[in-house]
Structure formats: C-alpha cells, structure tokens
Amino acid sequence: MSEAVNTLEGWFALHDFRSIDWAAWKSASEEERRAALEELIAFMHKWGDVEANKQGSSTMVSVVGHKADIAFMHLRPTLEELDALEAEFNKTQFAMYTIQTYSYVSVVELSSYVSQAENPEADPAIQARLKPILPKTKHICFYPMNKKREGNDNWYMLSMEERRAMMRSHGMIGRSYAGRVTQIITGSVGLDDWEWGVTLFADDPIVFKKLVYEMRFDEASARFGEFGTFIVGNRMTEERVNEYFAI
Numbered sequence: 001m002s003e004a005v006n007t008l009e010g011w012f013a014l015h016d017f018r019s020i021d022w023a024a025w026k027s028a029s030e031e032e033r034r035a036a037l038e039e040l041i042a043f044m045h046k047w048g049d050v051e052a053n054k055q056g057s058s059t060m061v062s063v064v065g066h067k068a069d070i071a072f073m074h075l076r077p078t079l080e081e082l083d084a085l086e087a088e089f090n091k092t093q094f095a096m097y098t099i100q101t102y103s104y105v106s107v108v109e110l111s112s113y114v115s116q117a118e119n120p121e122a123d124p125a126i127q128a129r130l131k132p133i134l135p136k137t138k139h140i141c142f143y144p145m146n147k148k149r150e151g152n153d154n155w156y157m158l159s160m161e162e163r164r165a166m167m168r169s170h171g172m173i174g175r176s177y178a179g180r181v182t183q184i185i186t187g188s189v190g191l192d193d194w195e196w197g198v199t200l201f202a203d204d205p206i207v208f209k210k211l212v213y214e215m216r217f218d219e220a221s222a223r224f225g226e227f228g229t230f231i232v233g234n235r236m237t238e239e240r241v242n243e244y245f246a247i
C-alpha cells in the first residue's frame with residue numbers, strides 16, 4: 001500500500017455561490033431594496049470584525065457568467081460556525097432575492113510533500129497559511145479538482161517519492177508566480193464532491209490563465225489533474241455593492 005501524505009488542516013471553508021432573482025429585485029420598492037442592502041452591508045462589516053479578531057476571514061465577489069451573480073468565500077475555525085453563518089445570512093431580507101446555485105465545503109490544507117514543520121502549532125508562518133486572511137485582490141478564481149485514479153495514472157498508487165517529486169515540480173512553477181497570484185488549497189475528501197478546492201487571488205485575471213495553462217504541462221496536472229467547473233469573480237467592496245445593485 002502506498003503511504004498517505006501527512007496533512008495539516010486549518011480553517012474550514014465555505015464557497016457560497018448565489019444567483020440574484022433580478023425580477024424580484026426590480027419589482028421590490030426602493031425602501032425594500034435599501035433595507036436589504038443595509039443588511040448585506042451590516043453583514044460585511046461583521047465579517048470585517050471577525051477578520052480583525054483573527055476568528056476567520058470572508059470575501060464577496062460578483063461572478064461573471066451564468067454560474068452565479070455573486071459569491072462569498074468564508075473561512076471559520078469550525079464547521080458549526082460556517083453552518084450558523086450560512087443560516088444567519090439565509091434569514092436576511094437580502095438573501096430572499098438570492099438563489100444558491102452552487103456551494104463548496106472544504107478545509108484549508110497543507111501537505112508535507114515539500115516541507116515539514118517540526119512543530120506546526122508553534123510556527124507562525126505555518127499558522128498564517130492554515131488560518132489565512134483572504135487577499136484583497138481585484139479578482140478571484142475558484143475550481144474543484146481531483147487527482148486521477150485510472151489504470152497507470154492512479155495518483156494514489158504512486159510511491160511517496162514519486163508524488164513528492166511531482167509536487168516539488170508543481171511548487172516550482174507556482175513559486176515563479178510569487179507576488180502575482182496567491183493560492184489557497186482546501187482539502188475536501190470526505191467533505192464535498194471533489195478532492196480539493198483551488199482558490200486563486202490576483203489583480204490581473206490573465207495571470208489565472210497563464211498559471212493554470214503552464215501547470216497543465218506539468219506532470220502533476222498533465223497526467224493526474226481532473227477539473228470541475230471554473231468560476232471567476234471580481235471583488236466586491238461596500239461601494240461596488242451599492243453600484244452593482246443600483247436600479
């Protein structure tokens with residue numbers, strides 16, 4: 001049997017994708033719309049406080065294309081907190097105008113293929129990666145993925161050394177994008193339909209295309225990568241929320 005790699009887990013993640021019921025939004029009165037937006041903005045402020053207290057991190061984006069209109073990414077210490085946060089949001093007036101079209105549940109994951117911390121609990125750099133503050137970049141890209149389990153291309157039958165060599169090469173490509181893109185890898189085996197969620201943050205969306213394309217030629221992705229739906233969005237600030245929902 002091949003050896004499973006050790007992983008460290010951090011905050012739990014909920015990616016929450018919503019379409020807007022624009023017909024209902026447009027037929028609501030101005031007061032109803034204002035009250036709904038005030039509630040949404042109050043939530044954004046609350047999420048900001050959670051982040052300032054290092055108890056999680058949240059971000060909101062508008063989504064381009066039919067897969068959703070808006071999306072939230074929330075990180076929290078427990079699955080219960082994510083659940084409570086989602087239920088609380090669903091009870092707002094604003095949420096009445098939304099339809100959840102997709103969601104993804106996972107947990108921030110670091111594997112020990114490339115480096116292994118002696119004492120991860122006491123290592124501030126590791127802790128910052130396990131409990132990250134979501135970058136405030138202009139654009140976000142999310143997709144779920146698997147590592148293939150087929151015939152000679154079965155990731156889970158490879159030796160630790162073979163997998164480590166491929167993850168080293170993967171990491172080298174990633175590092176050449178340092179400063180232009182930040183990745184948060186969340187593990188979802190046993191939590192959702194795919195094995196990982198990949199969330200990328202960048203100010204230039206072309207960097208998503210370049211990075212993902214370059215990785216397609218690297219063995220870890222070329223031979224073993226299987227990908228779900230890709231969703232790309234633009235970060236929402238309070239000001240953008242008001243613009244986006246203005247009638």
Ligand code: VOV
Pocket residue numbers: 005109110111112113114115145147167170171173174175177181182183185196198200211212215216221225
């Ligand atoms: C932005 C760049 C970037 C960088 C620097 C980077 C580096 C690294 C390192 C060093 C490691 C291994 C140790 C760890 O930290 O876990 C990983 C791990 C992982 N990655 Fe990665 N990755 C990046 C980016 C990056 C992308 C764009 C993708 C999607 C692949 C693609 O083809 O679309 C990805 C996937 C993954 C996955 C699924 C894992 C877990 C694999 C497993 O079997 O456990 N990743 N990754």
